[in-house]
Amino acid sequence: MALVNISVVIPTYRRPDLLRKCLEAILAQSYPKRLFEVIVVSDGPDTETEALFPELQKQHPDIFLTLHTQPARRGPAAARNMGWRKSSGELIVFTDDDCIPSATWLEEYWTAFQHSNQREIALTGKVAVPVPDRPTDYEKNVAHLATAEFITANCACTRSTLELTGGFDEDFPTAWREDSDLHFKLLERHIPIVRVDGALICHPVRKAFWGISISDQRKSMFNALLFKKHPHFYREKIDPAPVWRYYVIILSSVAALAALFFGADLLFGLAGIVWLVATASFIALRVRGTDKSLSHRLEMVITSLLIPYLSVYWTLRGAWRYKVLFL
Incomplete structure (x- = not known):
């Protein structure tokens, strides 16, 4: 593989339709395609996701797109750790399979990183959560992502930052508080966290079951x-x-x-x-x-x-x- 500047890491599990929309947005980035890779990690065996990749790789031969699978379910924290440890980029960008990045997402992150001139740094982008004027209770709770300080739906860290902090704590087995743990480790080590509002992703609210x-x-x-x-x-x-x-x-x-x-x-x-x-x-x-x-x-x-x-x-x-x- 050629050297890349950015590695995008996405945890997933049996949500191929959502993942496809996310990947299509990433594969259409304005950032040069030869300079970034996309690493998807399935949190356990997932034939539906595996079936998606040959088609995408054939349609986009100029992009480094790979899928890794954990042998058993261990949660998104473990999946992200597998992803960034297998990556090649200097800057590792994280998002989730139900997010849709804007076309300049990676370009904005790379520009902010270059301007910072720091080896150990984290960056956090902007999250748009479209909800109606009168949302459901569930939609209202998801909308709080738009005001969060640091979430894995839209953030980036240098490789040295992740190595220093140890990445994500795999004792968090579900998609809850593992990003806050990384956030707090960054604060404890006085690692700068730069806000990059231009690095925008849309986080649609999925339909929730009753109760x-x-x-x-x-x-x-x-x-x-x-x-x-x-x-x-x-x-x-x-x-x-x-x-x-x-x-x-x-x-x-x-x-x-x-x-x-x-x-x-x-x-x-x-x-x-x-x-x-x-x-x-x-x-x-x-x-x-x-x-x-x-x-x-x-x-x-x-x-x-x-x-x-x-x-x-x-x-x-x-x-x-x-x-x-x-x-």
């Missing part, structure tokens, strides 16, 4: 790992304090049930009022400014009744698993 916020609560377990590794930055940039609202809801419901069992009517009434007010305010917070459809409102009410209990369960399970005092 997705319930299954998403499992991610709270990995907040504990991030807190254990970077307590100061976690409180500064993620959550300044525990979500006390959840604990109020849980404790008041437990107190109400205990009061009912022991026949303490006054305590039952007081605890019930606290639970009702705290739960109602949580529901109101989630529905504010979102889709007004009846199905969405029902989803918000039902999931809001469950989320505090599930979130705290997974949070405490993470605290136990990672041996850290974390609420």
Whole structure:
């Protein structure tokens, strides 16, 4: 292979239609094709993705496009590590298979890197998340990517930076907090992070299944790992304090049930009022400014009744698993 300046690394798993759109945007970059490579890493055996590559390689023989496959599923952090360690470029650019980079994406990154004149540096681009004026709760949450400081959907690091930090922590087995961990390692080592607004990607919001916020609560377990590794930055940039609202809801419901069992009517009434007010305010917070459809409102009410209990369960399970005092 000829020497390249940039290596693009994309983790994926059984999403060939999304990956194709991402790759088509990258293969149409304004940056000289002979100067960058694209490395896709499948997080486990994936015949659908494998079938995609012969066609693309035949259509674009002037671009270095390769696919690597992990023997078993280990998560996007491990896939990205495999990708950058097999790469050749001086600058490694990361994105996800559900993102669509702009035509000048790589050119903007390379120009910013050259102007920095630094061997150890990270860069972060701009993320556009198109959502309706009244998004669903899920769409609203995804839209927060547009204001994130540093996410793997659109970032770049020099090879020496990744070698110094060790890259991504593979103890994060899912697409949650592994990018924050790298971000915090960069901050701890005082490695500059340069904002490159011209390096734009579009992150469309995929259709979510009903009640997705319930299954998403499992991610709270990995907040504990991030807190254990970077307590100061976690409180500064993620959550300044525990979500006390959840604990109020849980404790008041437990107190109400205990009061009912022991026949303490006054305590039952007081605890019930606290639970009702705290739960109602949580529901109101989630529905504010979102889709007004009846199905969405029902989803918000039902999931809001469950989320505090599930979130705290997974949070405490993470605290136990990672041996850290974390609420």
